[in-house]
Amino acid sequence: MKLLFERSVSGRGMNYLPKADTGNRMPDEKYLRKSRLHLPEISEVDLGRHYTELAKQTHGVNDGFYPLGSCTMKYNPRINEEIASLEGFTQIHPLQPAESVQGAMEVLYKTEELLCRITGMDALTFEPAAGAHGEYTGLLLIRKYHQERGDSERNVIIVPDSAHGTNPASAVMAGFKVVNIPSNENGGVDLEALRNAVGKDTAGLMLTNPNTLGLFDPNILEITKIIHEAGGLCYYDGANLNAIMGRVRPGDMGFDCVHLNLHKTFATPHGGGGPGSGPVGCKEFLRKYLPCHMVEKKGGSYVFSDPEKSLGQVRTYYGNFLVVVKALSYILTLGKEGIREASGKAVLNANYMMHRLKDHYHVAYDQTCMHEFVLCLEDLKKETGVSAMDIAKGSLDYGIHPPTMYFPLIVHEALMFEPTETESREVIDEAVKIYLDLFEKAHDDPEYLHGAPHHCPIGRPDETKAAREPVLKYSFDE
Numbered sequence: 090m091k092l093l094f095e096r097s098v099s100g101r102g103m104n105y106l107p108k109a110d111t112g113n114r115m116p117d118e119k120y121l122r123k124s125r126l127h128l129p130e131i132s133e134v135d136l137g138r139h140y141t142e143l144a145k146q147t148h149g150v151n152d153g154f155y156p157l158g159s160c161t162m163k164y165n166p167r168i169n170e171e172i173a174s175l176e177g178f179t180q181i182h183p184l185q186p187a188e189s190v191q192g193a194m195e196v197l198y199k200t201e202e203l204l205c206r207i208t209g210m211d212a213l214t215f216e217p218a219a220g221a222h223g224e225y226t227g228l229l230l231i232r233k234y235h236q237e238r239g240d241s242e243r244n245v246i247i248v249p250d251s252a253h254g255t256n257p258a259s260a261v262m263a264g265f266k267v268v269n270i271p272s273n274e275n276g277g278v279d280l281e282a283l284r285n286a287v288g289k290d291t292a293g294l295m296l297t298n299p300n301t302l303g304l305f306d307p308n309i310l311e312i313t314k315i316i317h318e319a320g321g322l323c324y325y326d327g328a329n330l331n332a333i334m335g336r337v338r339p340g341d342m343g344f345d346c347v348h349l350n351l352h353k354t355f356a357t358p359h360g361g362g363g364p365g366s367g368p369v370g371c372k373e374f375l376r377k378y379l380p381c382h383m384v385e386k387k388g389g390s391y392v393f394s395d396p397e398k399s400l401g402q403v404r405t406y407y408g409n410f411l412v413v414v415k416a417l418s419y420i421l422t423l424g425k426e427g428i429r430e431a432s433g434k435a436v437l438n439a440n441y442m443m444h445r446l447k448d449h450y451h452v453a454y455d456q457t458c459m460h461e462f463v464l465c466l467e468d469l470k471k472e473t474g475v476s477a478m479d480i481a482k483g484s485l486d487y488g489i490h491p492p493t494m495y496f497p498l499i500v501h502e503a504l505m506f507e508p509t510e511t512e513s514r515e516v517i518d519e520a521v522k523i524y525l526d527l528f529e530k531a532h533d534d535p536e537y538l539h540g541a542p543h544h545c546p547i548g549r550p551d552e553t554k555a556a557r558e559p560v561l562k563y564s565f566d567e
């Protein structure tokens with residue numbers, strides 16, 4: 090497919106505006122570019138076709154099933170986009186006086202209140218721009234807490250081996266050392282290993298529950314107690330909140346701070362690198378360390394205030410504000426019961442799909458799952474040579490986005506499915522049929538699957554090369 094720059098024809102283009110009748114005012118010579126600005130010259134119809142063609146080459150939630158585990162790729166209702174595009178939200182400036190943006194401040198205030206109720210926290214900042222950024226912010230809170238108490242030798246964050254890769258990475262970025270603990274045979278935290286890992290140097294624990302295997306840890310109260318008794322704090326990675334919202338709360342499980350991924354759980358589309366939001370909530374005793382620009386209500390109006398011992402800003406202004414608008418719109422449309430119903434259906438769909446697949450595929454931890462489950466294709470690979478990658482690539486030919494592959498790392502040949510609550514029984518039944526067909530194909534014609542996908546715009550790009558030598562801009566000849 091040709092790039093816009095390659096479609097460009099000199100002199101062509103769109104010219105709607107009349108010539109200026111005010112005379113040209115040029116800036117000082119020294120501010121002028123020395124070379125031509127490379128803007129593609131293209132007609133409106135060609136431009137439209139270009140983007141339509143691009144859209145046809147990708148796969149999104151609007152194209153079909155998208156069971157990418159750990160990512161909660163659910164359908165995001167259009168109404169939230171409509172609300173977020175209202176002029177009152179889009180035509181304001183972060184430096185406007187607070188009196189002139191009371192409505193926007195009310196959005197921040199109300200969403201904070203609702204997310205605190207959902208998570209069992211007391212205060213929440215919207216500054217962090219994504220989950221990993223929220224982890225980093227939460228860990229800075231934990232570090233500040235220990236420092237303020239003169240407890241600065243606490244420099245270890247404990248992370249289970251099933252954790253998302255961002256957890257240990259954020260801990261290191263925030264200046265901690267990471268100690269990994271193994272999972273037990275049920276996929277939960279090994280309590281014995283946890284007891285052995287805690288000590289005077291324990292700053293805290295990072296955990297997601299349900300974890301990345303889609304399993305709710307039944308020992309959660311014991312786990313957070315062990316950490317607290319050792320003098321550490323508990324951080325909740327809220328990426329999997331879609332499984333529990335409206336039912337159980339991290340705050341009641343013993344967690345001191347959490348991040349949420351509004352772009353996973355609360356109706357902002359993600360996956361294309363668009364704006365996300367990773368708000369961080371905390372218990373009362375950590376409130377004074379939160380980033381600046383908290384919204385408070387004083388005598389009937391909203392004001393910004395900086396917490397007493399704020400760790401400063403982690404991002405400009407108030408975070409990705411329009412994502413917060415979508416989250417509020419989503420929460421209010423669903424209501425208390427709807428939120429609870431959404432998590433219930435997400436869990437039901439995952440269990441239904443897992444049960445329909447498990448006579449053929451090997452389920453890594455065969456127990457009731459939460460919103461996602463993990464298959465282990467090690468046996469299939471031994472028998473047929475067909476790998477998790479082959480099955481994932483094969484599903485592309487049927488219009489299904491691959492599940493998450495080779496994660497979590499503790500399951501070999503892993504495929505991780507998260508159907509989400511927005512898929513109907515018909516869609517899941519159809520997907521199950523496709524995965525069972527692929528299972529059969531693995532036995533009958535493994536070569537075919539090694540070469541899959543056969544009907545996509547591209548086959549198997551070199552992923553390592555794409556990551557190590559990304560080509561992010563067009564190189565002009567001149």
Ligand SMILES: *Cc1c(COP(=O)(O)O)cnc(C)c1O
Nearest residue numbers: 159219220221253255297328350
């Ligand atoms: C997605 C995810 C993260 C990271 O969130 P981003 O918004 O992608 O930075 C962290 N932990 C878990 C379990 C996740 O699924």
